[in-house]
Amino acid sequence: MLDSAVIEVRAGNGGHGLVAFIREALLPRGGPGGGDGGHGGDVVLVADSAINTLTKFHWQRHFIAKNGTKGDGHHRNGAKGETMEVSVPVGTEVWVWEDSEDKELIGDLSQHGQRMIVAEGGRGGWGNAHFVSATHQEPLLAEAGGIGEIRRVRLNLKLLADVGLIGMPNAGKSSILTAISAARPKVADYPFTTLEPVLGVVEQGPQAFVAVDIPGLIEGAHTGTGLGDEFLKHVQRTRVLVHVVDGSEDDVVGRIKAINDEITQFDPELAKKPQILAINKLDLDEVSVLIDEIKESLSTLDGLHSETFFVSAATYDGLDELKAAMFNLLRSSYDKEPKPEVVDVEDIPVLRPTVRKSTDVIIREETGQLRIVHPKAVRLARGSNLELHEARLQFHRRLDQLKITKALRDAGLEDGDTVLIGDWEFDWD
Known part of the structure; x- marks a missing residue:
């Protein structure tokens, strides 16, 4: 039973490092002063117990963090990009989504306040001040920011329903759930049409809650008859019960008692849950003309319910009032519950998905040319002006230090061959 939504998250790019020199009258030997770029902002999912559905993600699917800004002169670093925080319900699983299917589970937000960096911002590029050495007093290299x-x-939410619809088979639970939510359970005129619990998100203005259609309970359900013990486990997770009764059946009171007895015998705590009684099939004459008689019989019932509604899933009569009663009783239930304990976020470890980074230094293109893919070398090529002869000489020295030159030679590179890196290509010599 899942509520799910596919979203796209984009972390911010890192700002570029700067090639700059300090040239001032009072600092004749100021040297390189290019600052570093700021790191790009992360996209972070935050588990929030005040949210219980993923409804908002059906309207907003793109979440983009801010980019870092570029470095400046006089060793001034760029500003870090602002992190994008996205609140999700507690119990949300995060799966990598590729080719229209789940590829890998990368996180499970199971605790209020838990955070997960679902997309990490690119690191800021180094300015030329980082590349000064005893032999290179005027470095012309700087890094571009990381992508x-x-x-x-x-996002997959293992829904724990707020409201459970219970009752005998064919009482109309599935029809009511269909009428008040977007759920589409199987509906038919024979018993046990629904063979597993069906969830639906019920909306009323900006508010929403999750309702579950518990498959038909029968006498002996608490002992496992009709898989009743499995179905009753779902009732344990709900906050409010709506007991749906077919008003056209004989002995309405007896049917109510039978289900309540099963609930109580399975778990006495279930008898303490708030319960609404919904007498369904008001559209039938045998129900509408007997409303007063049914009400009188219910007055003698030592039931667990707090309110009674006569409704019709077929004509929608009374469903707005029933839905409002669900909201009110559910809100009252939440108000009585102790507020979530405020946890210092520093005490909750931040989830960081493992990033499988490529270990390739070079690759061979289909054209036969060699391309340098070493991340640091690529950032240097993107951030430096390699049209300058001295910058190219410094860049070649960096390739030696990164052992890329050796990798190129081992791959069969010869003088005069074309080497690709980023958007730039050059003849090797």
């Missing part, structure tokens, strides 16, 4: 992660992920 922020872009991911499509599916």
